[in-house]
Amino acid sequence: MDDAMRRKLALFPIGIVQRLTDLTARQIRYYEQHALIHPERTHGNQRLYSFNDVERLLEIKSLIDKGLNIAGIKAMIGQPTPEIDYTPAMQAAAEEVRSELTENDLHELLMQELSARAGQRGNPVSMIQGELSRFFHGDRR
DNA sequence: GTTCTGACA
DNA sequence: TGTCAGCA
Numbered sequence: 001m002d003d004a005m006r007r008k009l010a011l012f013p014i015g016i017v018q019r020l021t022d023l024t025a026r027q028i029r030y031y032e033q034h035a036l037i038h039p040e041r042t043h044g045n046q047r048l049y050s051f052n053d054v055e056r057l058l059e060i061k062s063l064i065d066k067g068l069n070i071a072g073i074k075a076m077i078g079q080p081t082p083e084i085d086y087t088p089a090m091q092a093a094a095e096e097v098r099s100e101l102t103e104n105d106l107h108e109l110l111m112q113e114l115s116a117r118a119g120q121r122g123n124p125v126s127m128i129q130g131e132l133s134r135f136f137h138g139d140r141r
Numbered sequence: 142g143t144t145c146t147g148a149c150a
Numbered sequence: 151t152g153t154c155a156g157c158a
Contacts, residue, residue: 013143013144014143014144014145015143015144024151024152025144025145026151026152026153027151029145029146030151044144044145044158045144045145045146045158046143046144046145046158047144047145
């Protein structure tokens with residue numbers, strides 16, 4: 001599978017995303033209510049986020065810090081957000097990854113993500129590194 | 142133990 | 151937004 005596909009795989013429960021973005025579960029769910037993100041759901045109705053979702057949340061976070069409200073964010077990045085074109089193959093791939101996702105594997109995945117998108121568009125690597133640093137070191141929670 | 146929805150200071 | 155309840 002290609003990189004674009006890999007970034008769409010629903011892999012992380014809200015707890016992981018919480019640490020990855022430094023946002024509270026409350027905020028993450030709130031942004032979903034306002035259609036800023038659309039995570040997948042497990043059979044048990046639990047949310048599963050993809051790398052794309054995490055990136056989007058980081059963008060949302062930066063805009064919130066700049067003082068924008070939900071409406072302002074929608075105007076900026078809040079496209080209709082169609083997506084959801086999961087193929088059976090992708091779902092299988094996602095389940096495969098999740099079943100063997102350990103903290104270290106996650107670290108590797110994130111590092112790949114980091115280098116894969118180094119210096120790309122409006123997502124300064126420096127910012128992402130800050131998030132990763134927070135995740136893999138002390139001040140969690 | 143973790144996540145989910147609904148509700149309220 | 152935080153937090154607590156009552157489930158799954």
